[in-house]
Each structure stands twice: as structure tokens, then as C-alpha cells.
Amino acid sequence: MSIVDNIFSQQFRALAIKEFREVWRDRRALMIALGFTLLFPAIMIGSGALSFKVVSETNLNIAVIGSDYAPLLEKQLHGSGFQIDQLREGIPRELLEDKYDAVLQIGKEFESDYHRLLSPKIYLYIDGSSKSGGRGIQLIQERLGTLQKTIMQQRLSARGIAPQILAPWQLQVRDVSTPSSRGLAILGIMVPVLLIMALMVCSSAPSIDTSAGERERMSIETLLQQPLTGRQIIVAKVLAVTSIGWSGSLLSLAVLTLSFALLPLAEIGVQFSAGIIELVAMSLLLLPLALLVAVLQILLALRSQSFKDAQIQLSILQGLPVALLMIVNLSDIKLDSPTWQLIPLIGQQQWLSLLMAGEAISVSLALVGSLVTLSLVGLCILVGARALSRESLLGAN
Structure with a gap:
């Protein structure tokens, strides 16, 4: 058959x-x-x-300790995606456990070191185990990085130095996808x-x-x-x-x-x-x-x-x-x-x-x-x- x-x-x-x-x-x-x-x-x-x-619509709660010493930094963080609270004092670990996604701490010596053209330190505290920790540090670095680049160019121009000297080339990323x-x-x-x-x-x-x-x-x-x-x-x-x-x-x-x-x-x-x-x-x-x-x-x-x-x-x-x-x-x-x-x-x-x-x-x-x-x-x-x-x-x- x-x-x-x-x-x-x-x-x-x-x-x-x-x-x-x-x-x-x-x-x-x-x-x-x-x-x-x-x-x-x-x-x-x-x-x-x-x-x-959640990622696109949720605002990050940022606590800024010592914003009076660097009002320009605190102002730079204002905008969409951030909820800024100015605090005079606080313990970063406790603030992170409370309700904040990141804590930015500015020391008292920031203003004097800044005017003496030194590099004062600012501290960014995050909780790497939280979902918003990585996103928070990325956004804050982008905001403060833009301001840092602007101030650097202004300092060089005030001394008659072209900012291009410190940037021998410009890398521009173009996504062709x-x-x-x-x-x-x-x-x-x-x-x-x-x-x-x-x-x-x-x-x-x-x-x-x-x-x-x-x-x-x-x-x-x-x-x-x-x-x-x-x-x-x-x-x-x-x-x-x-x-x-x-x-x-x-x-x-x-x-x-x-x-x-x-x-x-x-x-x-x-x-x-x-x-x-x-x-x-x-x-x-x-x-x-x-x-x-x-x-x-x-x-x-x-x-x-x-x-x-x-x-x-x-x-x-x-x-x-x-x-x-x-x-x-x-x-x-x-x-x-x-x-x-x-x-x-x-x-x-x-x-x-x-x-x-x-x-x-x-x-x-x-x-x-x-x-x-x-x-x-x-x-x-x-x-x-x-x-x-x-x-x-x-x-x-």
C-alpha cells in the first residue's frame, strides 16, 4: 500500500x-x-x-547638604527628573534609607577653594543596591559635568587660553542604526x-x-x-x-x-x-x-x-x-x-x-x-x- x-x-x-x-x-x-x-x-x-x-516618569529625590556653599551647583540640578531638597545637615546613609535616591554633600571649604582656583571635593552618596541608584548617579554626573565644562572654558578664556588647546580633537558619536x-x-x-x-x-x-x-x-x-x-x-x-x-x-x-x-x-x-x-x-x-x-x-x-x-x-x-x-x-x-x-x-x-x-x-x-x-x-x-x-x-x- x-x-x-x-x-x-x-x-x-x-x-x-x-x-x-x-x-x-x-x-x-x-x-x-x-x-x-x-x-x-x-x-x-x-x-x-x-x-x-516608572523609569521615564518617576522623579529622583535628591538631598543637597550644604547648598549654601555652592548655590550654582544646586541650581544646575534643578529641572525635569529631579526633586531637590536643600538640607543644612544630615547623615547621608540615614537619608538614603529614608526617602532619597541620592545625597550630594558640599563641604564648607568649597567656596574658598573654588575662588582660589583649586579643585574642591563634593561627595555623591548613592545606594547601589536600589533600582534608582545607577540612574541617579548617571543623571547627576551629566548635569554637573556640563557645568564643569562651562566653568573650565570660562577660566581658560579669562587667561587668554583657547579652550581648544585642551581638546585636540572632538569625538562625535553618530548612530547609523x-x-x-x-x-x-x-x-x-x-x-x-x-x-x-x-x-x-x-x-x-x-x-x-x-x-x-x-x-x-x-x-x-x-x-x-x-x-x-x-x-x-x-x-x-x-x-x-x-x-x-x-x-x-x-x-x-x-x-x-x-x-x-x-x-x-x-x-x-x-x-x-x-x-x-x-x-x-x-x-x-x-x-x-x-x-x-x-x-x-x-x-x-x-x-x-x-x-x-x-x-x-x-x-x-x-x-x-x-x-x-x-x-x-x-x-x-x-x-x-x-x-x-x-x-x-x-x-x-x-x-x-x-x-x-x-x-x-x-x-x-x-x-x-x-x-x-x-x-x-x-x-x-x-x-x-x-x-x-x-x-x-x-x-x-
Whole structure:
């Protein structure tokens, strides 16, 4: 019997309908899929939007001790982003523990040393363990650095010295990145990892139930007694598991796309450039990977000793691809060669990153890479069919 006849046979259609019904009637699997695809992206986007709002809108409380000795410094700090309180005395550590983000202390000798053209010291106290400590010291240094440069130029000019003598050159930084390229650097890392995680998580529960679960319920014996080949059984199970895994990743993609409207991406110079065509292409590119994830999880669950053992093994499997992608993204590994796009998981990650930033991908490489992934799916199906013919499968539990 040919492969086409196997697929379109009445027995296979009945088996496929049975597998799809069991997968989509499993409330536990559906709750896991909905919980991850809806809550996890929403939490990520919501926390990002909230943290950006807090950083951009919250004023820093600065205590200035001894502002009478240097009123010019205290005046320089006034402006947006700062709430200045002038204090005559105080202990910096106690002030930081109270309500202040930073404490600027000016000594009594500042005025006399300043007029004698010395370099009086001022002390900036911060709490490095607080969230606002690093941001506070950066903003204060920028404000006071501008004033320091202005005073230095005035002193040199008063003595007939050109300020340019102390600055033999001027370094001007010009950022040539575009909002699209910055989106590739930020969204291109986060979104593909999240979508691949959705594939793994949403496929995990139905993969275990349709393999190790059926073996423990002894229903797989009845299935093996039917006039069905091992390939038909594995293909039906893979298609059913893929349907829920792929649907979960598409739902995550939709939630992310809608959630990006809540983030002030334009304010940080990032542009979300993916349109309808790019989103459809991302959905299609995820399908071969969804098939590969489903068949690998089913094979791993079949070789496990029990239902609980399958859960442990698949939980480990879920973390490996994510860890691999993060290592590749954070390391100095160059993925410029087109050969990398032929490797499953890495190829999909590169395509999704480019499409998320609105960039074009090579259609020929995408097709060849998808065919490589589908070839691995076919090989795994043959391995699974042989596994079903072994008597040791029924005695694994």
C-alpha cells in the first residue's frame, strides 16, 4: 500500500479524528496552552511597559547638604527628573534609607577653594543596591559635568587660553542604526524564543498523554491490534499534537503583536515593522518546526518508563532549545553563512528575527531549510513506527 493510500484510507481518517478529539478535549492540555500563550506574553509586555513608565516618569529625590556653599551647583540640578531638597545637615546613609535616591554633600571649604582656583571635593552618596541608584548617579554626573565644562572654558578664556588647546580633537558619536535594525536587535531575540517556547510547552502535555498516557491506560494495545501500520499511528498522533502546539504559537504571536501597541517603542527608538505578510510567513515557517517538536516529544515519551518519567524528560527537553538559542544570541558566534539556515531551530530563529523586524528573507533558503526539517520529521516517524512494533514498548511501564 502506498503512502498516499495510507493517508487517505478510511482507517487512518478514523484514527486521525480520534486523536484530534482526544487532544482537543484534554482540558489540562488546553489550560496549559492558554495559560502560557496568553499570560506569559502579557506579563512580559506589561512588565516592560510598566518599568519603562516608572523609569521615564518617576522623579529622583535628591538631598543637597550644604547648598549654601555652592548655590550654582544646586541650581544646575534643578529641572525635569529631579526633586531637590536643600538640607543644612544630615547623615547621608540615614537619608538614603529614608526617602532619597541620592545625597550630594558640599563641604564648607568649597567656596574658598573654588575662588582660589583649586579643585574642591563634593561627595555623591548613592545606594547601589536600589533600582534608582545607577540612574541617579548617571543623571547627576551629566548635569554637573556640563557645568564643569562651562566653568573650565570660562577660566581658560579669562587667561587668554583657547579652550581648544585642551581638546585636540572632538569625538562625535553618530548612530547609523535605524528603528528597524534596533527592533531586530531587541524584538528579534525575544519574540522567536517565546514562539519556540510556546511550541514546546503547548505540545508537551498532549505528547505525553497520547504516548506514555495511552500505554499506562493499556489503550495502546487495542490500537496496535487494529488494521493500521505503525507509520499511520505515529503520523496521526504527530498531526494531532502539532495542531495544538502550532495553534498555541500562533496565539502567542497574535498576543505579542497586539501587546506591542501598548509599549512606547517609538520613544526608545524601536520600530515594530512586521506586517500581515510577515506574520503569515512566520506562521508558515513555524509549521515544520511544530511537526518536528511534536514527533520528538512523542518519541521521547514512548521510550520513557512511566507517565511521570515522560514529564521529567520532556521538561528537560523544553529548556534545551531555549538555552541553545540564548547562547547563540548572546555569544560571538557568527551566523552569516547560509548553511546555518538549513539547521532546524537555528534557521527558524533567524527567519523569525528578520521577519519580526520587517526584513526580507531568502525564500529559497527558507524552503530548503523547511524541507530539511520535514525530512527529519519523516525519519523520526520511521523510528517511531519501528518502536511500536517492539514488544518491549508495552512492558516499559
